[in-house]
Amino acid sequence: xxxxxxxxxxLFALPFEAAAQRIVADLSSREIQISTGFTxxxxxxxxxxxxxxxxxxxxxxxxxxxxxxxxxxxxxIWVNGASVTFEKAPAYYWVASSRTIADIAPPKxxxxxxxxxxxxxxxxxxxxxxxxxxxxxxxxxxxxxxxxLFGSGEGGITTIANRLFRTTISFPANxxxxxxxxxxxxxxxxxxxxxxxxxxxxxxxxxEAQIFDFAHDEAPWYGAIAIAIALVAGWLAGVxxxxx
Amino acid sequence: MQIYxxxxxxSLDALLLLGLGGAVGFLSGMFGVGGGFLMTPLLIFIGVPxxxxxxxxxxxxxxxxxxxxxxxxxxxxVDFRMGAVLLVGGFVGSTLGVWxxxxxxxxxxxxxxxxxxxxxxxxxxxxxxxxxxxxAWFRSRNPQAPxxxxxxxxxxxxxxxxxxxxxxxxxxxxxxxxxxxxxVGILAALMGVGGGFVMVPAMIYLLGMPTxxxxxxxxxxxxxxxxxxxxxxxxxxxxVDIVLALLLVVGSVVGAQLGARMGARLRGEEVRxxxxxxxxxxxxxxxxxxLAQPEELYSLGTTGRH
Numbered sequence: 421x422x423x424x425x426x427x428x429x430x431l432f433a434l435p436f437e438a439a440a441q442r443i444v445a446d447l448s449s450r451e452i453q454i455s456t457g458f459t460x461x462x463x464x465x466x467x468x469x470x471x472x473x474x475x476x477x478x479x480x481x482x483x484x485x486x487x488x489x490x491x492x493x494x495x496x497i498w499v500n501g502a503s504v505t506f507e508k509a510p511a512y513y514w515v516a517s518s519r520t521i522a523d524i525a526p527p528k529x530x531x532x533x534x535x536x537x538x539x540x541x542x543x544x545x546x547x548x549x550x551x552x553x554x555x556x557x558x559x560x561x562x563x564x565x566x567x568x569l570f571g572s573g574e575g576g577i578t579t580i581a582n583r584l585f586r587t588t589i590s591f592p593a594n595x596x597x598x599x600x601x602x603x604x605x606x607x608x609x610x611x612x613x614x615x616x617x618x619x620x621x622x623x624x625x626x627x628e629a630q631i632f633d634f635a636h637d638e639a640p641w642y643g644a645i646a647i648a649i650a651l652v653a654g655w656l657a658g659v660x661x662x663x664x
Numbered sequence: 665m666q667i668y669x670x671x672x673x674x675s676l677d678a679l680l681l682l683g684l685g686g687a688v689g690f691l692s693g694m695f696g697v698g699g700g701f702l703m704t705p706l707l708i709f710i711g712v713p714x715x716x717x718x719x720x721x722x723x724x725x726x727x728x729x730x731x732x733x734x735x736x737x738x739x740x741x742v743d744f745r746m747g748a749v750l751l752v753g754g755f756v757g758s759t760l761g762v763w764x765x766x767x768x769x770x771x772x773x774x775x776x777x778x779x780x781x782x783x784x785x786x787x788x789x790x791x792x793x794x795x796x797x798x799x800a801w802f803r804s805r806n807p808q809a810p811x812x813x814x815x816x817x818x819x820x821x822x823x824x825x826x827x828x829x830x831x832x833x834x835x836x837x838x839x840x841x842x843x844x845x846x847x848v849g850i851l852a853a854l855m856g857v858g859g860g861f862v863m864v865p866a867m868i869y870l871l872g873m874p875t876x877x878x879x880x881x882x883x884x885x886x887x888x889x890x891x892x893x894x895x896x897x898x899x900x901x902x903x904v905d906i907v908l909a910l911l912l913v914v915g916s917v918v919g920a921q922l923g924a925r926m927g928a929r930l931r932g933e934e935v936r937x938x939x940x941x942x943x944x945x946x947x948x949x950x951x952x953x954x955l956a957q958p959e960e961l962y963s964l965g966t967t968g969r970h
Contacts, residue, residue: 458668459675487965489772497954500772559962593675631670643898647891650726657917658731
């Protein structure tokens, strides 16, 4: 931590290069550990720019195949009907900016860099009409926002003296494990002038990690132990309460 | 006190889970039922993924049934021969049930299947329970009313593979308890219950077993069938959360003992009417989720893994 802040100061000491304006950033921690008491995490993202500009930060989580299902009414009962599968969809996505994103850069540029949840390249091989897939895509984002895995903080980045900036990123308790990518963009007059990337890892640790790994790697043993614990607990309870 | 559940992949209040276990344990001790049919919907209601709720609840029912089964065994209230036949059926049924569960999960219909099972079986059993115990209650007030015939002879008694069940004083086809076992096994796997609420009436009215051995034999069978469901859910779906199960077990064993003491003071028919009404209430609550227009029509699914 101290080293990173020191590194920032070193950066400022470097001679100014007007042609290649730079942006650098780092996180208060480059990993999130999920342990017994985990209720979510907040990370501080901080950084510096060379000169004034507009800043956008995106955090994109592990990519995987996600299915969106739509309920339909069949004989008065709501049942899952049509579904659309999105390949390589981010499990987590967060975007923040120093002011309204639409004012920072033209839509074409934002689309090119996939900035904003609605501009993510959610690819589907579905044969359904594009407008139907679009409705599923919107529903995907809406559902992710509801469980706080997609979020945004437009205007949430505070800048100090047009040089330093900071913002907090929040991760809910159900944050998926895996590799994350934090990207900071520096825009000036609607043009992208610099970009910096920082990796972030989310993983389970301690007993939580051991139980999860054991349940997936040694499933038969896990099952047997679960049964043994239940048998002993039930038997023990019977013995204790019979005596009392 | 929030605790992270490693398999459910979410954090819940440990005290809430202990309390939930205690409350359901109290009711199950009072009414002499496993409580799975109350616990699974409650877990789903507080946000546990349905697949994890079902898998974990099977594990909890093992613990909830074993002390009762041992107590009945000591008193000689278990018909082991009948239990063994039920158990063979139970293993076949629960294995079939977990296989069905895995397929339903892949095609995204498992939540729907769980809900439908709950509505159908709780509806039928709850209604029968209320009607039967209200009748019994009126009979006890009016002793002159004609008594029901105890034993009917139907097509079921013409089935082959007859076996003598000495403890139950029965000479019936082994296919009958086998069939009951298969059916209850499927329900146990799909609903995350022991299945006592279906098996006990089936043993009394379908098989004609004497009530003295019904509860002990049913508990004996439930311990093994739910153990099988736990094992298969852990292997096929990785949906058994040991941390969650342990919290529920601790709460429920304490609650069950207190409930059993309370239950001993109440009258049999009144207890059954109350249980029937609770069963119907759970049924109505689950039915509402199927019939009411959901606020969000779209939902995120899983692709085999959760």
